[in-house]
Amino acid sequence: MAIEPFDVVDLIRTKRDKGVLDTAQINWLIDAYTSGYVADEQMSAMTMAIFLNGMQRDEIRDLTLAMIASGETMSFESLSKRTTDKHSTGGVGDKITLPLAPLVASFGVAVPQLSGRGLGHTGGTLDKLESIPGWRASISNEEFYQQLEDVGAVICAAGSGLAPADGKLYSLRDITGTVECIPLIASSIMSKKIAEGTAALVLDVKFGSGAFLQDPARGRELAETMVQLGKDAGVDTVALLTNMNVPLGNAIGNANEVRESVEVLAGGGPADVVELTIALAREMLELAGVHDADVAGALKNGQAMDTWNAMIRAQGGDPSAALPVAKETHVVTATRSGILVEQQALPFGIAAWRLGAGRARKQDPVQHSAGIDLHAKPGDTVTEGQPLFTLSADEPERFARALEALEGAYAIGDEAPELAPLIAGRIS
Numbered sequence: 001m002a003i004e005p006f007d008v009v010d011l012i013r014t015k016r017d018k019g020v021l022d023t024a025q026i027n028w029l030i031d032a033y034t035s036g037y038v039a040d041e042q043m044s045a046m047t048m049a050i051f052l053n054g055m056q057r058d059e060i061r062d063l064t065l066a067m068i069a070s071g072e073t074m075s076f077e078s079l080s081k082r083t084t085d086k087h088s089t090g091g092v093g094d095k096i097t098l099p100l101a102p103l104v105a106s107f108g109v110a111v112p113q114l115s116g117r118g119l120g121h122t123g124g125t126l127d128k129l130e131s132i133p134g135w136r137a138s139i140s141n142e143e144f145y146q147q148l149e150d151v152g153a154v155i156c157a158a159g160s161g162l163a164p165a166d167g168k169l170y171s172l173r174d175i176t177g178t179v180e181c182i183p184l185i186a187s188s189i190m191s192k193k194i195a196e197g198t199a200a201l202v203l204d205v206k207f208g209s210g211a212f213l214q215d216p217a218r219g220r221e222l223a224e225t226m227v228q229l230g231k232d233a234g235v236d237t238v239a240l241l242t243n244m245n246v247p248l249g250n251a252i253g254n255a256n257e258v259r260e261s262v263e264v265l266a267g268g269g270p271a272d273v274v275e276l277t278i279a280l281a282r283e284m285l286e287l288a289g290v291h292d293a294d295v296a297g298a299l300k301n302g303q304a305m306d307t308w309n310a311m312i313r314a315q316g317g318d319p320s321a322a323l324p325v326a327k328e329t330h331v332v333t334a335t336r337s338g339i340l341v342e343q344q345a346l347p348f349g350i351a352a353w354r355l356g357a358g359r360a361r362k363q364d365p366v367q368h369s370a371g372i373d374l375h376a377k378p379g380d381t382v383t384e385g386q387p388l389f390t391l392s393a394d395e396p397e398r399f400a401r402a403l404e405a406l407e408g409a410y411a412i413g414d415e416a417p418e419l420a421p422l423i424a425g426r427i428s
Contacts, residue, residue: 084285094204095249096204202280
């Protein structure tokens, strides 16, 4: 690295005192941090200053572009198909990528989904798919492009070469209490997505109890920031703002979420998962130039299922193989008759994590068979003794701590609750 044109302590002081960093300063900071010249403790001070004082729109754009420039970028210009991608900010029971990617690809559009593993209460897409016998997350660049051309959909692990500055920053934010910061979230997500080279991007931005931004206004601010960053980089970008106060679908875990995704691809599955899958697919296809697609029909007639089977087989998986089943289950029943009025997403996510469906540290394994299956959703009438949900785990001693997390997380009342819409807004 060349002799430093900036003093990192001066830059930290600028942000600490609510000042603005210019393009050259941000470019230098990210380059110096990626190369190891700026130390973790210095970058920790910077991320906290950004967390406390925010960033202007130009600063967020410069930060995003500097993180993209820290590594390699991908290009799909050699493909015969237009590309369209989707990113969700994550939540409890969010398995939408699984049915969505093959559904969109079944219309002749390429869907390159570079996904991650879960940390904390949300399961990662790769963790879910790894419950399918033989399926592998890591594929070569040649396999990646070939599968996009042949099948149309790829869900795989991202290489470490894309936006490496984000990889370092992400780990740092996780241990310094600076995760819930809109400039840092937006630049993190969009640097990776823009580096991936897709022509169009649809964002599923969550708010509510099971999302990391619980306030709808903050969710909207994040969505607007990311849409603008996409447009600045020449990527057609749209966001849907979606409700994560209640778990999405009936399955929370890994293998059971794959089962539920296959039900959706077979024309069934829970209404909320189907609704969001169809809404996101329509947005993705519209951006890719496929107008008035019969998305619901493609789920009903098996068109999307064919693409799913081809996608799983292409990565060594057996789509017809039995998925792992937990050794032990524990059923929780209704203590009275009435209407289920509450089912908070976050406690159910934490309970599934305690059952073994998630990990506390990056190196921890996940138990693919662990999780929760919901038998009722808010608004449903239940009778005393009726199963409300089933916990699954390989070690029965995990049930007690999972049940602890669920104390007060669900309630039965006499009057039907007012149910909020799943999709709360669209930002373009």
